[in-house]
Amino acid sequence: MDCRILDCTGRHVAIFLSMNIRRLQYFIAVVEHGTVTAAAEVLHIAQPALSRQLKTLERELRIELFQSAGNRLVLTNSGRAFVPMARKLLAESRDLDAAVQVLRTGQVQRLSCAATTASLRGFLSNFIAELGPDQPTIVARETGHFELESALLDDLDFIITPTIPTGDLATVMLGDVPIRAQVPAGHRWLGESRRGIELSELVDQPLILSPEHSVSRRIFSEALERQGLRIERAEVCDDGLVSHALVASGRGIAVNTEYPAFGVRGIPLFEQLGVPDASPLTLHMYMAWRRGHYAEAKLRELASGLMEMVGGRQESWDVPGRDA
Known part of the structure; x- marks a missing residue:
């Protein structure tokens, strides 16, 4: 050719x-x-x-x-x-084969994507489960934060990423995902009528943190530095579900974006509560794909659905003490 x-x-x-x-x-x-x-x-x-x-x-x-x-x-x-x-040529060749299939059938039958474990568990798996029979089959691959963009040059159609893509990609912001203090059921903070937890309240607590290379950990660490705070005790766990298992067994308080499990509850985390326009710590979530993708219209349609899923998924467990 x-x-x-x-x-x-x-x-x-x-x-x-x-x-x-x-x-x-x-x-x-x-x-x-x-x-x-x-x-x-x-x-x-x-x-x-x-x-x-x-x-x-x-x-x-x-x-x-x-x-x-x-x-x-x-x-x-x-x-x-x-x-x-x-x-790039191989990716475009695969796109050409898939585009011809769309011309034959009039439908996008299959799309593949990559996302982090937290995104897969937090909202993407639920989104896939709710897709109707007239929607394409979405096959997802678990990929680390820093490999997501390069994964698009393999056999993938789109990525879900917590960092804004740097390449020449079509990008849609899906929404903000709060970083939360994850506490066990029955914790005293859950019984208090409050908006969230201040960073200063965590420094003397035993914490369970994501690895330093994770986006949520970086945001958390930068917020601590801005407030001049230092964590006294912390374990590092690179799996959010295991982190919540540790929380449930009384080993500490986790700080992450993971959807609650094992009865763990997530409480919004603030740098400071008693200041005007105080907002919780969040990370942005994006969907990205190669410009000119043969199924770009369908990808934008899916992005709209994911925006609703990301927002609704967070609101469903945004109140301390509420059942998740």
């Missing part, structure tokens, strides 16, 4: 290639698995045949993609620059 390659900034590179998409798949497989042997095993192709395909691709491109380093292949500078271009 004739393909015009685009670089990472979206500018046209003035070369046209007559290439086999399968060779691009082979190239990415070797990049991901590190050796021709490992990639050949995954691809179910003989190693000599895979090596020949890579050499053919290099001849077509007129650049060297790999150089040998012991028993491994290492990307050259040109090869490293070509990786995102190849991923």
Whole structure:
């Protein structure tokens, strides 16, 4: 097929290639698995045949993609620059196949996405469960915060992310997700008539926190720094559900965005309550996809539904002591 390659900034590179998409798949497989042997095993192709395909691709491109380093292949500078271009072409090729299917049937039948564990449990799984039979099947993949945007260059149609995408992506803000102090049933704070909990009330409590690389932890830490506060005791747990299990067993108070479980209740968390226009700590949630996606109209429709789900899901457990 004739393909015009685009670089990472979206500018046209003035070369046209007559290439086999399968060779691009082979190239990415070797990049991901590190050796021709490992990639050949995954691809179910003989190693000599895979090596020949890579050499053919290099001849077509007129650049060297790999150089040998012991028993491994290492990307050259040109090869490293070509990786995102190849991923983009493969993604567009998949979009083309799916778009033709839509033209045949008149329906978007399947969409794939990636989201963090908290988003999957907090609202996305419920959204998928409520989709009617006339809506596409949505298959979700659990992915870390910092891998979400790059996952779009794999076989995914959209992502749900707590950080604003930085690439040239179509983006919709779904809403704000509050960061809460998660306490066990019967905790004294639940019996008090109050809007939420101040950061200063947590500093001498045993806490269960998300890892430092998580978005909610970063927001929490920045708020502590602004208030000049320091946490005295804290355990780190990278799974929100396990954090709530620890809360339920009396091990401490969790700070996260996880939907309550095991009788745990979430209370909105504020930097300060006694100030004008005090608002709880929140993180923004976004949905993003590649511009020009063949199913962009359907993606925007789903985004509208997710906006309602995110807002309603948070309001359903926004009052201390209310059943979740």
